[in-house]
Every structure is written in C-alpha cells, then in structure tokens.
Amino acid sequence: MTHTGGELLAAQLVAEGVEKVFGVPGIQLDYAVDGLAQHADQIDFVVARHEQGAAYMADGYARVSDKPGVCLVVPGPGLLNAGAALSTAYATSSRVVMIVGQIPSPTIDAGLGMLHEIPEQSRLIASLTKWHRLVTDAADIPAAVNEAFRQVQSGRPRPVAIEVPPDVLKTVATAPILPAAVGEPLAPDAGQIADLAAQLSAAERPVIYVGGGIRDIPAATALQAVAEALGAPIVMSRNGRGAVSDRHPLALTRLAGGPALDAADFVLAVGTRFMTQQGRPVVHPGRHRIAAINAEAADLAAPRSFGLALHADARLALEALLPQLAPRTAAAAEGTPDPAELRERADRLLDEVAPQRDWLLAIRAGLPDDGVFVDELTQVGYPSRIAYPVYTPGSYVTPGYQGTLGYGFPTALGVQAADPDRPVVSINGDGGFGWALQELSTAAKYRLGLVTIVFENGVFGNVERIQQETFGRTVGVDLHNPDYTLLGEAFGVAVRTVRTPDELTAVIRDHAGVREPLLVVVPVTDFPTPWDLIAEPSYGDANGRGQA
Template identity: 40%
Template sequence: MKRNMTGGEAIVSGLVANGVDTVFGLPGAQMYPLFDALTRAGETIRTVGARHEQACGYMAFGYARSTGRPGVYSVVPGPGVLNTTAALATAWGCSTPVVCLTGQIPSAFIGRRRGHLHEIADQLGTLKSVVKWAERIERPADAPALVAEAFRQAQSGRPGPVALEMAWDVMAGSEEVPPAQAAALDANPPPASAEIAAAAALIRAARFPIIMTGSGAQHASAEIGQLARAIGAPVAAFRGGRGVVDEAGDHGISSYAAFKLYGECDLVIGIGTRLEMPTMRWAGMMRMVDRPEAPPHIVRIDIDPQEMTRLKVHAGIVADAADAARALLAALEGHRPAANAARIARARAEAAAETAAVQPQMDYLKVVRAALPDDGFLVEELCQAGFTSYFGYPVRRPRTYVSTGFQGTLGFGFQTALGVKVAHPDKPVVSISGDGGFMFGVQELATAAQYGIGLVTVLFNNEAYGNVRRDQEERFGNRLIGADLVNPDFMDLARAFRIDGQRVHSPAALEPVLKAAIAAGRPSLIEVVVPRGSEASPWPFIHPAGPG
C-alpha cells in the first residue's frame, strides 16, 4: 500500500528493507530530510557521524570490507561528495559494496550552472567515473525501485560501490510512495562444464600447483581450503585475498614464500584475483604480462567475464569462487594430490628467515599478531609497518586483514578501521598507521571518543613520509623535498580528544601496552617512536624480482 512520504523518508524506508543497520554520515542543508528520517528510524538504523566527509566514506568501506555486506554513508553534494571519492575509488578497486547517498541542488537549477550552493558541473557524471553504478532519484515515488537497484548493483556479480543522488527540493517534497523493496540479487552464472573440464585437466597434469586468492575469494574459504588439500597446493595472496586460507596452517603461505616457490610450480590457479603478483610484480614492476606463456599454466576463476580478456590465460572459469571450487572438486574426484608438503615447509621457513631482517617492523608485527586473536582485525596503512605486513603478518581468518588494495590511498587506514570496529564491536580491531597517513584523518579521534568506538591505533612516528624519503635518498641523490614532517605531540592530542594514550619505544614495551588497550575496549592511541630513517626497506620482498 502506498504511503505519503518525503524523499528522505522513502530512501530510509528502502535502507530498512535492505537490512541496513548502520549509516555513516555528515548532515548538511541538502540532506536534512534524509537525516531527519534517519533520526526517526533510530531504533533500526544507527547513524554514526564524522568530522570530515572522507571519514564517512572510509568508515563505510571498512564496514563493508570486514563484513561482506554493503556499507552505507551519506554526505552533502558537491564538495561533500567529492571529499569521499578517494574512498569510493578504494571500494571500486577492492570490489567492495559501498552505497553513497548524496543530494543535489534544487531540481530546477541542475545543469544550468547558476552557482547554486554546492553545485558542480556534472555530479552524476563525476560519480559514474569512480563507481560501478550511479543514478538520480527524480521523485520520492521512484525511491523504492532505485534504492533496491542500488543494492542489487552493489552486490551482484563483481561487487562494487554505487551512488544515488536526489535534488534538495525532491528530498524535502512528499507524495504517495510505493512500498520499499529488498534487492533481488542476480543469480551467479553456473560454472560451464567445458571450462571446468579444461581446468581440471590442467590440474590433473600438474606436479606442483599454487593457488592465489583475491578479494573475490573471501567468502569461499571452506571450498578453497578443500581444493588446496585435494590437489596438494599452497595458497597465497598479496592483499585482498589474505586469510582465505589460514596463513599459519599447512597450506597458507606468505606472498614472499609464494615467490620462492613460483619458479618450481607448473600451474597457478587464480581465484577472485587480478594475479598482480606473478603478472606485474614478479614479472617486473614496470612490465605487465597479459599473455603469459606456460609454464606455469594459469587457470583463472572470476565472476567478472571481462577479466578473461584483461588477462588471457590457459583456462578460464567465469563463475563465483565457491561454486567453481566445488565444481572442480567434483571433477577431480579420485585425483591423488601431489606430495608437496616438504617443499611448502621449506619455502615458508626460508621466507621467514629472510624477512626477519626487516626490522624493527617485523618485531612490532609479531607483537600485534600475538595480541590479536585469530578472528581479530588488522587494518594496514601505507607506512613501513603496513607494507611489511603484506608478507610479515600471518592472517588466519577471512576478512580480518583490511587493505587499500591497488589504490594505495594514503590516510585510509585509521578512518577505515573505525568502520571495521563499528561493524564488529565485540572483536578487537587494531589500526597500524604512520604519522603521515594518520594526520589525514586525525580529527576522527573525536568521532572515536564521541561514539565510544573502541579502536586501538598503533601509530608509528618516524617524522617522515618514509617511502618518499627513502626513494629521494636512494634514487634522487638525497635531494629531500616534502618528505620530513614536523608533528604535534601525539600524547597531548590523545589527552585533548579524551582518549587513552601511551608512548613506547620498542616492541618489548609495546607488548603489555597493546594487550592492555585491547582488553580495555576503549578508543586508544599508542605512539611507537621510530628514529627517522631507521626502518629497513620491505620492498625487496614486495618486488622480489626487481624492476623489469
């Protein structure tokens, strides 16, 4: 039955119908009707505010990345939504379902360039350039169908960010609105029997296969674990696929251990991954391989059919990761797995021995790993400890390692981790950050304090953009520019924001402080003082083959 609603009420009704329990937002003039509707839906949807629009987008990304469910945020149009485009680009790169709800100038002024408040030339076109799908809701009565379509687009096929905009007057106006709709997600394409047969034939012939996972495999942990055991394959990931298989178990290995085994393998099975490691990093940083030659043969499983043209392989399966893994297991019934346990153990031990030299980062990461339970969350950042975590932090459960992926969005980590903690209030969440990236969102310490978000942030303070400084030293004759930083007293900041603060100078000192902060369950900031220039470079283990 139709009901008289404002545009804002119609959108919120659609959120409720699609199971949304949290919205991250920063209200403003064009969004008042939506936020008023959120206030009245407060028993169903929690609204978490922020001090900057970028934090709204990153928190929604963290919520979605760590749960697999859509993360939703709302900000004003124009400069407000533009402030969130880095988070949208990150969600796009990481194939993560984020829903952006924004406004528009009054409908009569759209496209006229009269200079109305928050007007930009083509907001919808701008959004479409950074998201999977975007649309304008022209009338409140159109909201039920378009909100459902937004959630369908965000979650069907290859997941990704979407956006909806609504003009100021339409959001405040009212009319008879049809009932809200839950999104009807597209059915996954069934694995084609011919594709399964071709891949199974390559697997049966392989002596030493390796499985590599990406973001598209996070929901298929059980099936991929069974496949790994059935064929005697180690499982590795670079960033997005971490934890699909326990990296401290019999089959999970670090990305660097995978590199050490790559020359011995005769088959790579990529599941939900772009295969960045073997086709770009191991082939040379500046050279892309899009027509790989065997050996090794390459099998790809991906729900996005375009991936089979972006990287041409020897057998491609267009299907959901879990469906395809189950189909392969059925096709491989009776297959005897290769005896590769000793080879895997050797590579793991060699990689651990070599990467132990990346100090002090490796010792700090050992402390973090020991302090977190297997299902605790680590959110990395573009800092020396974050880069080292790519290979130096064993991830034990799906979705518990949250990365920016190939976007490399400096400053994402702390703000994203707030969203992870909101989504998982009963599980420990640790954000590791550098002083440079942390300052991109330092104001969100106020958000953590206001909403009691018990995130533990470990801030490595080396008074520099460490990577930039090293590159300028080593590649540009030590001509430094914009690399060294003058920071505030971070403990004074913690006190000013009324959160717990501790300063440490060594891994041994971090251990009890971190354990206590996790146990306390309150927002806390732990500053780790690292002398400028003292951190060993992690890059020989991220680009182990060197530039091509």
C-alpha cells in the same frame, strides 16, 4: 499514505537491513537526515568530522560485515572529499552504497553557481562506481535504493551510488517499500568446470594464486578443500591474505610463493586481477598452463592470457569444482617445491626487515586469531603484506592498488563499528595519521574501542628514502607533529607511549573488550628498506625465467 522522499529513503534502507549510515549532514540532505531520525531505533547515523572519514568508515564496515557499508554525503565538495575513499573501495572490491545529494533538479548541469554545484557530478560518480542512478522522482526512491543493494551484492562487489536532489527528498509521494534485495552471484558454466577439473587433475605441479575474491568463510572453506584435494600450494596476493590461514601447510605469502609459481606446470588464479604492481601478469603462458575464475570479466582479459577463463563467483565455482577432481594418490612430482621449505626461506629473507617484523609480530601476539589488522602506507605497513601472519578471512584490511595514504585510521573505525567487541588494530605513520586525526572525535563520541598505533619518526619516511636515494637530497618530508598526549586529552581519548614490542603486545591485550578508543604512540627511527622483499616478479617470460 504519502511520505517525503527522505522518509521513503530511510524506510527502504531499513527494509534492506541497514543498521548504520556513516555521513555528514548538510542542507541538501535535510529531508534525508530527518528520515533517518524517524528510524533512530533501527539505524544509527554515525556522523564523522569529514566526508572522507565517513566514506572510509563505510568501506571498513563493509570489509568485515556481511552487509554493505552505507555513506551519506552532500554534493560537490562533500562528494569530492569522499572521493578518495570511494576510489579505495573501488580498488578493493568493497560493497559500499554511496548516497549523494544534488543541487535542485531544475538547475543540474546548468552552470548557475548553485551551492555545492560542480560540473557533471553524475559523470564523476559513475567513474568511481559500478552502478549509479540519479533519482528525479520521489516515488522512484525505494526502487532505486533496492536496485543499488541488488547491484552491490551481485557480480563483482564494488561501490554503487544514487544521487537525490533536495527537492526530490522534500517532495511528498506514495510508493511501496520493497523487500530486501538479494544478490545474484554468477554461477559457473558446467562444461567449463568439467574442463578445468580434468586439467587440474592431470597437472603434476598445480598452484593456486588467490586474491581479494576470497574474503569470507564459505569461500575460504571451498578454496582450502580444493587445494587439499590437489595438494596445491596457495599463494596469496596482498588482497588475498587470510584466504587460508597462514598456519595451513599449503599457505604461502607472495614472498614465499614465488618459487612455487615459477615451478608450477598449472596455475589457477582465483578472484584476483592477476597483475603485478608493475602492470604485468603474475604468470605468463608458455611452460605454464593458466586458468582463472573471476566475477569480473575485465580481469579475465588482456594483458593476461588464460587457457581457460571462468566468468563466475569464486565460491560457487570452487564448490562445483571440488567433487569433479580426481583423487591424487601419487607423491609430489619431481621439482615441486616443499611449502614448508619455502616458508622457512621467506622467514630468513625477512631478517632484512627484522625491526618492522618485530613490531608486526608484537601486534599479532596481542590480537586473537580473528582480530583485525588494518594496514597503512607506512614503514611498518609495507612489510606487513608478507610478514604479518593472518589466520582468518577478512582480518587483514588493505587499500589495495589504490595505495591511499591516510585511509587506515578512519577505515579501522568503520571496521570497529561493524563489530564493537572484536579487537581491531590500526597502524599508521605520523604522516598518514594526519589525514584524519580529527576522527579521534568520532572514536570518542561513539565509544569505538579501536587501538590506533602511530609510529612516529617525524618524516614522510618512504618519500624521504626515495628522494635521498634518487637525488641525494630531500625536500618537504619533515613533519611538525602535535603532542599526541595533549591531542588525545583534547578529544577525550586515552594515550599510551610504548618503546618496545613486548610493551605493545601487553597494551593491545590489556585493551581487549574495552569499548573506548586508545591511541598508542611508538617513537621510532629509520627502518631498513622492504622494497626488494615486497617486489612482485612476473613469472614465465619468453626465456622461461621469472622476471623481477
């Protein structure tokens, strides 16, 4: 039996277990969308109001789901609109499958001015993905989709993409639908595991530094077991928050964990780029011995310098490591910082950002342990990296080093779509919220019960502070905001205004289980600067001291 390329595409997505596709329809995708329509009982086509929103939703869906997030966009401007979200997914190792339209096959890269044509689209896509394929034969579509899902679930998770021209989607062909792809995690080398176990067992003051490579319960369980066997504090990077619960006695934020890293004689870096925001290794060798486990070979290379580098899946490596660790019965070595004292020290330092911390703790109090907090580039969001308690893997969502302003609200919609009954909170400044406020329409249409908080002060707050401190004047920082109550009413979204942290906690709690969106407006004034607290020192320079 023959099918159009669009029908083959949809059928293979069903075979891969896809339940939601986020996107925006367009003429180059007509046959793909018709294919989805034929499987409407198996796949929900969630239509956003902008391709950027659709791609962010796919990213959010992937962050908290055990499935990749799938996005469908037209070529040219559609792809460019989605580019910011794709770059965020790339930076945060998110499993996104991007399906991109193309111009008609005979005209690709011919410069004829076809609708939505941009030069070298394939090259652009390749720069934002770890694997990419342009499909030129309808019969090849199932195999291309299957390989995309194998790639996105193997090695380091990062976005993948396939391009399909409209003539290929329209062409009738015969091709088998393939069984769902199975990921291929990188197994560790047994000899390296034995070597690492011996070095860790001999260490007196081991510390584990963890990043976004630990984001599910099996990997987190293995990490916690290794740390407990070693008695090693776990310092979590921004992307690593939730790798272990902040209630665990060995858990430390980056702020709390600095002295532990500085005092360590052995640092094990797990699933992390191991770089500061200033582009320096978190810890330098010398008085520190350093080893790393990472599924990305590039993150084991210079400018880092590891005595032992395991190119492997973090969970598999930790599970293999655990039974080979020698039991530790001796008391902590002299000079080993007490994690409890380090947390107390960090709490005192956080008094500097008490107003932001009060709002963050109010949100935490309103959410269950597994409720999801979606960070943003906002005055309340910056301190959340060190001040918001995280209790479960995958429940703290961040744009990582990409720092994409405005990513938070649409990404949170994808998080909510992945699990409609799980409480999710999106925090926003009034500046960043403007990037995607039209997606209130999407939230209302699909009854996504997201609580979206907008901290409103009428300016790009961080930009204003930098300009004032650097130049003594400001320009371009003032905002003309909508009346949020009227905005919500226009989209059919309930709006609440709150003025105290206690009120915010109550609003979040009361909304639990409600499958309708809620917009919460919080009028605020200037906040104290958090930058000294969230700075990331690089430890162990040539002089043996940590460097701010």
